[in-house]
Amino acid sequence: xxxxxxxxxxxxxxxxxxxxxxxxxxxxxxxxxxxxxxxxxxxxxxxxxxxxxxxxxxxxxxxxxxxxxxxxxxxxxxxxxxxxxxxxxxxxxxxxxxxxxxxxxxxxxxxxxxxxxxxxxxxxxxxxxxxxxxxxxxxxxxxxxxxxxxxxxxxxxxxxxxxxxxxxxxxxxxxxxxxxxxx
Numbered sequence: 001x002x003x004x005x006x007x008x009x010x011x012x013x014x015x016x017x018x019x020x021x022x023x024x025x026x027x028x029x030x031x032x033x034x035x036x037x038x039x040x041x042x043x044x045x046x047x048x049x050x051x052x053x054x055x056x057x058x059x060x061x062x063x064x065x066x067x068x069x070x071x072x073x074x075x076x077x078x079x080x081x082x083x084x085x086x087x088x089x090x091x092x093x094x095x096x097x098x099x100x101x102x103x104x105x106x107x108x109x110x111x112x113x114x115x116x117x118x119x120x121x122x123x124x125x126x127x128x129x130x131x132x133x134x135x136x137x138x139x140x141x142x143x144x145x146x147x148x149x150x151x152x153x154x155x156x157x158x159x160x161x162x163x164x165x166x167x168x169x170x171x172x173x174x175x176x177x178x179x180x181x182x183x
Contacts, residue, residue, distance in 0.1 A: 015037065015182070016037050016181070024175075028052055034048030034049070034177070038079070042073055059096070061095060061097060061112055061156075063095075064092065064094070064095070065091050066093075067090055068173065070173075071085065072125075081126065081127065082124070083124075083126070084123070085124070086121075087173055089119055089172060089173075092116045096111060096152070097154070115148045117148075118145070120172075123141025123173045125137060125175070126138055134178070135178075137175060138175060138176050139175045139177075141172050141174070144172070145167075146166070150162070151163070151164075
């Protein structure tokens, strides 16, 4: 049995949702959008992407684009309550001169990295029905990402120091999304 926070609101008639990840806007300032489509009583397909093409003050560099499709199984009904997701991801990046004092990310302070990434993971999330047309979603996922990268001397230099691959295991999806539902 499904528990609704607002008893009079359900999402059972919804077939498509347009969304944006507010966390991505807040942390990266990156334009992003997703389209989620109902595939059945308990299944949806979320097709999302983001990009950051902004120029920062020299020497900082942060440009990327990425896509992250996700199949979702809903425990209650589509667009309402808890879901389990299986996602893939891929894209390209160019980052350098950012002081991020967190694990491997400290490398971005003194060097520039560019390359591509791909991988997959699992996520768990929840959507709250706010009104007949609006939902709020949170999700968190973990998995694997492979990055093929080139390392450069500094954020603005063109001297390549290294080229390698790196396998990452950890958080691969985090969302706080505002959703507009289309019947």
